[in-house]
Amino acid sequence: MPRLCSSSCASAALPRSTAPLVFTGLVTLIAMYHYFRIFQSFENAYTPCMAVVNSDGNTVINYNISNAAKFGYTETGHPFNDAYRCE
Secondary structure (H helix, E strand, C coil): CCCCCCHHHHHHHHHHHHHHHHHHHHHHHHHHHHHHHHHHHHHHHEECEEEEECCCCCEEEEEEEECHHHHCCEECCCCCCCCCCCC
16 A cells, blocks of 8 residues: 655645645634624624513513514614624
8 A cells, every 4th residue: 555645745745734724723713703793792682582562662671581483583772783893
C-alpha cells in the first residue's frame, strides 16, 4: 500500500493552510457573535407569553403562562435589533 503523504509533506502543507484556517475561524466567530446578539435582541423585543389588554388600553404580559403556538409573539416595548446601537 503506497503512502499518500510523508511527515515532511504534511509539515510543508501546514504553513500554506494556516492563514485560511485562521481567517475562516475569525469570520465564523464574528458571525456567531452577531447571531447571538440578534437572537438576544429578539428575545427582549418579543415574548411568547399571554398578553391581556386592560380596560385602560395597556397591555399586561403574564410571564407565567408561555405558549408560542397558542399566544403567538407579543411586543414587549423594547426595540428589536437595538443591540448594536449605543445610548
